[in-house]
Amino acid sequence: MSLAKQNYSTAAEDQINAQILQEQTAAANYESIGAYFARDNIGLPGLAKFFRNQAEEERQHAQKLMHYQQLRGGCVVLHPIPAPPTEWQSAKNAVEVSLDLEKEVNKNLLHLSSLAENNGDSQLVSYIREEFLSEQVRSIEEFAKMITHLNRVGGDGLGLYLFDQNLLENGKIDVGGGNSGV
Numbered sequence: 284m285s286l287a288k289q290n291y292s293t294a295a296e297d298q299i300n301a302q303i304l305q306e307q308t309a310a311a312n313y314e315s316i317g318a319y320f321a322r323d324n325i326g327l328p329g330l331a332k333f334f335r336n337q338a339e340e341e342r343q344h345a346q347k348l349m350h351y352q353q354l355r356g357g358c359v360v361l362h363p364i365p366a367p368p369t370e371w372q373s374a375k376n377a378v379e380v381s382l383d384l385e386k387e388v389n390k391n392l393l394h395l396s397s398l399a400e401n402n403g404d405s406q407l408v409s410y411i412r413e414e415f416l417s418e419q420v421r422s423i424e425e426f427a428k429m430i431t432h433l434n435r436v437g438g439d440g441l442g443l444y445l446f447d448q449n450l451l452e453n454g455k456i457d458v459g460g461g462n463s464g465v
């Protein structure tokens with residue numbers, strides 16, 4: 284039994300472990316999407332780079348939650364990470380799947396936050412709010428905007444090439460405008 288543990292429920296501890304798995308699952312999906320875009324017959328280096336960066340961010344989220352689990356005297360329990368798909372229908376399809384993933388992560392973070400609130404665990408509530416929720420809604424907005432841009436440029440061709448080059452140059456979709464552009 285941890286000497287540090289105080290006001291940290293088993294439900295919260297389990298949910299943090301579930302969140303670790305979810306971040307690792309997102310990382311695996313983004314790694315697979317990045318590898319798909321980097322194929323010689325797909326050739327979209329901007330999207331490949333963007334998704335590799337996303338994968339790295341998700342790995343860091345998982346690490347951060349592991350450290351938090353230890354901080355509170357919980358036990359880090361790792362689970363097998365489900366294998367992501369290998370094939371993606373199109374750039375838009377991959378980004379749509381990503382948006383769904385981010386919304387699912389957000390839903391679970393909100394669940395964790397209300398679970399902590401019901402247990403009077405103010406420390407966990409503020410940790411999730413400050414360290415995860417703002418970043419999460421920013422990610423959702425970014426993927427949503429990406430879909431709008433991809434709809435605008437149409438399927439394959441010059442539009443997609445320019446979209447990808449812009450992403451390669453700037454590393455993000457929204458340069459200079461909107462909340463995610465700063």
Ligand SMILES: [Fe+2]
Nearest residue numbers: 306341344388
């Ligand atoms: Fe994440």
